[in-house]
Amino acid sequence: MDKILEVRDLAVSFETYGGKVQAVRGVSFDLYKGETLAIVGESGSGKSVTSQSIVQLIPMPPGKFESGSIIFNGEDLIQKSEMEMEKIRGKDIGVIFQDPMTSLNPTMKVGRQISEGLIKHQKLNKKRAYEKSIELLRLVGIPNPEKRINQYPHQFSGGMRQRVMIAIALACNPKVLIADEPTTALDVTIQAQILDLMKDLQEDMGMSIILITHDLGVVARTSQRVVVMYGGIVVETGTVDEIFYQSKHPYTWGLLSSMPKIDADNDEELLAIPGSPPDLLDPPKGCPFAARCSHAMNICADEMPKYTTLSDTQKTACWLLTKEAQSIKQSETVMAGGSISE
Incomplete structure (x- = not known):
């Protein structure tokens, strides 16, 4: 498979009154043509900052690229000016934001919001852009698009607003679609419809998708590969099957254990990961998960481990x-009764 996006050693920080927040600390991953790559982790793990960095939507200041590169079409997006990025956003890389109600302009009809990208990137006149917008609304499953195109966001349900966001993101046939929590706050029926819609559109258009989520059920349904983030770093990557059935990092085990199981007994409690995520104003010098890990050893808190390659x-x-x-096992006691044989 051909790579369409390469993120290498990406580090992003934010200057605050309390100090520098090291939100992303050396993240690397690849995205291949036609695949869906899921980035998962708890809130605050750096998922959204990583995805927003790809299209330079990090406000600067207070945000700052500390290091790294984001290679798209052979060019480093970090080195692009704002004017150059405006030609890429929407045209080559589309974004579905987490909350459609706050992402859509409440003072503009949805037809105008969809048309903007078509007029700017594809140089369509207003009439053709209007016709194309109706086609896009019909494509994403909004009934009676000829009427709906002249309505405002508040006149749409949550699921319909999300469909409008997808229409805007897909208007210019992007090569990469970044979907940041695209099913947040939607009921399970609408979630399934949105996910099926994204999958169908991906197959029709041949685009690649970066899916930002903490819902492992969504990951299992849509993705081919998974990046697990915690404390601003990537702790594990692999195919969906490897992450779900052969994961090796205790944090990934914790995420999987917290998922409800359809065959679980009625009185079986869901397991939760104890403790809280690390303070990225002063991130730990060792493994960021060490303080919450029942398998942690002394070295875990003192030094960050290198990656162990388990397969291709x-x-x-x-x-x-x-x-x-x-x-180390011979000389140290595993904290909290853990065992490294697991």
């Missing part, structure tokens, strides 16, 4: 997988 598609940053851990 899976790698994990955990001391439990290193040769050094075997000797």
Whole structure:
């Protein structure tokens, strides 16, 4: 498969009154043509900052690119000016934002909001852009698009607003679609419809999707590969099957254990990961998950482990997988009764 996007050692920080927040700390991943890549993790893990960095939607200041590169079509997007990025956003890379009600302009009819990108990037006149907007609303499953195109966002339901956002993002046939929590606050029936719609459109248009989510059920339904983030770094990557059935990082185990299971007993409690995410004003120098990990060793808090390559598609940053851990096991006690044999 051909790579369409390469993110390498991306580091993004924010200057605040309390100090520098190191939101993203050396993130790397690839996106291939025609695939769906899911980025998962708790709130505050750096998922949205990573995705927004790709299209330079990080406000600067207070945001700052500390290091790294984002290669798209052979060019580093970080080095692009705002004027150059305006030619890429919407045209080559589309974005579905997390909350359609706040992302859509409440003072503009949805038809005008869809038409803007068509007029700017595809140089259509207003009449043709209007006709194309109706086609897009019909494509994303909005009934009676000839009438709906002249309505305002508040006249649409949550699911319909999300469909409008998808129409805007797909208006110029982008090569990459970034979907940031596209099913947040939608009921499960509408969620399924939105996910099926995105999958069908991906197959028809051949685009690649970066799906930002904390819902592992959505990941299992839509994605081919998964990036697991925690504390601003990537702790594990792999195919969906590898992450769900052969994961090796304790944080990934915690995420999977917190999922409800259809065959669980009625009195079986959901497991929760104890503790809180690290303070990225002063991130830990070792593994960011060490303070919450029942398998942590002394070295976990002192030094960040390197990635262990488990297959052509899976790698994990955990001391439990290193040769050094075997000797450490002989001399140190695993905290909280954990065992590295797991």
